[in-house]
Amino acid sequence: xxxxxxxxxxxxxxxxxxxxAWRLDASAAIAPNEVRIRVQRLxxxxxxxxxxxxxxxxxxxAVRAExxxxxxxxxxxxxxxxxxxxxxxxxxxxxxxxxxxxxKPGERVAxxxxxxxxxxxxxxxxxxxxxxxxxxxxxxxxxxxxxxxxAVLPDDEDPQLxxxxxxxxxxxxxxxxxxxxxxDERHRAGDPTPVRVAVIGGAGKSGSLSLAAxxxxxxxxxxxxxxxxxxxxxxxxxxLASVVAMADARDPVALSTAVTTALGSPADxxxxxxxxxxxxxxxxxxxxxxxxxxxxxxxxxxxxxxLGAEGLAADVTMLVGNGYVPGHAELALGLLxxxxxxxxxxxxxxxAD
Numbered sequence: 001x002x003x004x005x006x007x008x009x010x011x012x013x014x015x016x017x018x019x020x021a022w023r024l025d026a027s028a029a030i031a032p033n034e035v036r037i038r039v040q041r042l043x044x045x046x047x048x049x050x051x052x053x054x055x056x057x058x059x060x061x062a063v064r065a066e067x068x069x070x071x072x073x074x075x076x077x078x079x080x081x082x083x084x085x086x087x088x089x090x091x092x093x094x095x096x097x098x099x100x101x102x103x104k105p106g107e108r109v110a111x112x113x114x115x116x117x118x119x120x121x122x123x124x125x126x127x128x129x130x131x132x133x134x135x136x137x138x139x140x141x142x143x144x145x146x147x148x149x150x151a152v153l154p155d156d157e158d159p160q161l162x163x164x165x166x167x168x169x170x171x172x173x174x175x176x177x178x179x180x181x182x183x184d185e186r187h188r189a190g191d192p193t194p195v196r197v198a199v200i201g202g203a204g205k206s207g208s209l210s211l212a213a214x215x216x217x218x219x220x221x222x223x224x225x226x227x228x229x230x231x232x233x234x235x236x237x238x239x240l241a242s243v244v245a246m247a248d249a250r251d252p253v254a255l256s257t258a259v260t261t262a263l264g265s266p267a268d269x270x271x272x273x274x275x276x277x278x279x280x281x282x283x284x285x286x287x288x289x290x291x292x293x294x295x296x297x298x299x300x301x302x303x304x305x306x307l308g309a310e311g312l313a314a315d316v317t318m319l320v321g322n323g324y325v326p327g328h329a330e331l332a333l334g335l336l337x338x339x340x341x342x343x344x345x346x347x348x349x350x351x352a353d
Contacts, residue, residue: 002031004146009119011075018145019117024075026119026143032098033146037090037109039120041160042136043167044086046204046275047298048079049134055081060131067136071122077115084298085115086134088142089153089163100146108159110166111142112149112329119143133353135160151329160350161343162333164205169332171206171296172213173325175199175271178292182268183218194220196263198286200249201273202241203231203345206296209332210271211240212339219269223262225249234348238341247282249274255282272297280305281312289315296321 002008006018009025018024030036044052044067056062071077077085089110092103103109111118122140129136144150153162175197182195197214201207202224214222224241226232227248235244247258249272260266266288272279277299284305287293293316295305305318325331335342 002033004033006117006119006145006147009143009145017117018076018119019114022074024119026075026121028121028141030094030096030143032096033100034096035092035099035101035103035144035148035150036094037088037111037142037144038093039088039090039122039138039140039142041090041163042077042086042088042115042138043163044077044134044136045079045082045084045298046134048082048084048086050275051079051082053132058132063131064126064129067131068122068126071120076118076120082298083116085118087111087113087115087163087167088118088120089159090142093141101144101148101150103150103152108153109150110153110163111144112151112166112169112324113144114323118148135163135350135353149324154333157333157336161336161346164346164350165209165332165336166329168206168209168296169328170321170323170325171271171273172209172335173328173331174294174319174321175210175269176213176217176331177325178269178294178319179214179217179219195269196220196265196267197222197269197271198225198259198263198267199223199241199271199273200225200255200279200283201275201297202226202244203235204273204275205346205349207271207273208235208238208240208342208345209335210273210296212335212342213331214269214271215240216335221263223259223267225255225258234345238345240339240341249282250276250278252282252285255279256285259286267291269294272300275299277301281308284309284312284314284316284318287314287316292317292319294319294321
């Protein structure tokens with residue numbers, strides 16, 4: 001019997017969901033409720049790619065070899081250190097007659113579920129990838145379950161650009177939801193206090209979209225925090241934040257000082273979009289009592305976040321950005337189209353890769 005969440009694809013250990021499994025069955029034959037995608041490009045999770053690149057000292061051949069080893073061994077792309085994967089784009093090759101996803105053969109799609117739970121086979125040895133960028137051109141196939149999510153790619157956008165945006169589309173959607181709640185609550189209470197938002201890693205993919213989403217949701221003042229001058233200049237030119245601040249997000253006092261100075265007070269909502277570990281305490285310290293911290297980075301240690309908040313006696317709500325919010329793909333692509341600054345940052349990132 002085929003499971004809508006893919007339990008029938010789990011090889012080991014038995015009884016766990018595909019994301020928690022060590023190995024999946026990635027065979028090409030599909031069940032009636034599955035869809036097979038001819039893969040054209042992977043987008044590795046930023047934290048995963050950074051870990052692999054640093055492990056191998058920037059040696060692209062070694063990174064490529066390890067990614068191939070992970071996929072062939074595990075039947076999916078799941079970095080054993082970070083636990084994260086990424087997503088992919090491709091063309092629908094076959095759709096089972098009972099698949100509820102509504103996908104048709106020939107449609108170009110982006111999967112909106114993680115590679116950590118997606119059965120995957122690569123057939124070209126990643127020969128067109130130099131191992132030095134998050135986006136990985138490839139050939140192979142992947143399997144979607146009945147409970148998977150995919151979006152048909154827009155015809156009017158570069159597929160690479162769409163992939164980069166859809167990879168992080170959960171971030172702006174959840175940011176918009178949380179900021180809107182703060183704005184609405186203060187409006188109902190007659191409280192004129194403006195809602196202030198800090199985005200740590202504001203020049204990155206999820207960070208730039210989150211800044212744009214926060215402003216659209218009614219944030220009166222936003223700060224994008226970046227670590228280096230080049231990112232400061234790029235984010236300033238994009239015009240997505242009220243102010244841009246430089247700080248090392250791994251330094252709690254420096255980060256908190258930068259945010260508080262830029263906003264005039266701690267943030268009501270702090271969004272963590274960096275791909276390095278050790279940023280949990282600074283994010284908590286930069287957030288006002290009664291505020292919310294949203295962690296989107298797969299480099300986050302959630303035990304460090306929880307224990308750090310306890311140790312700081314910080315009355316903050318901490319949310320895990322799980323990558324899915326209803327309507328997230330449409331919202332992110334809408335921001336790409338409506339915000340020239342977002343498009344410039346994404347285009348520059350793709351060109352650099």
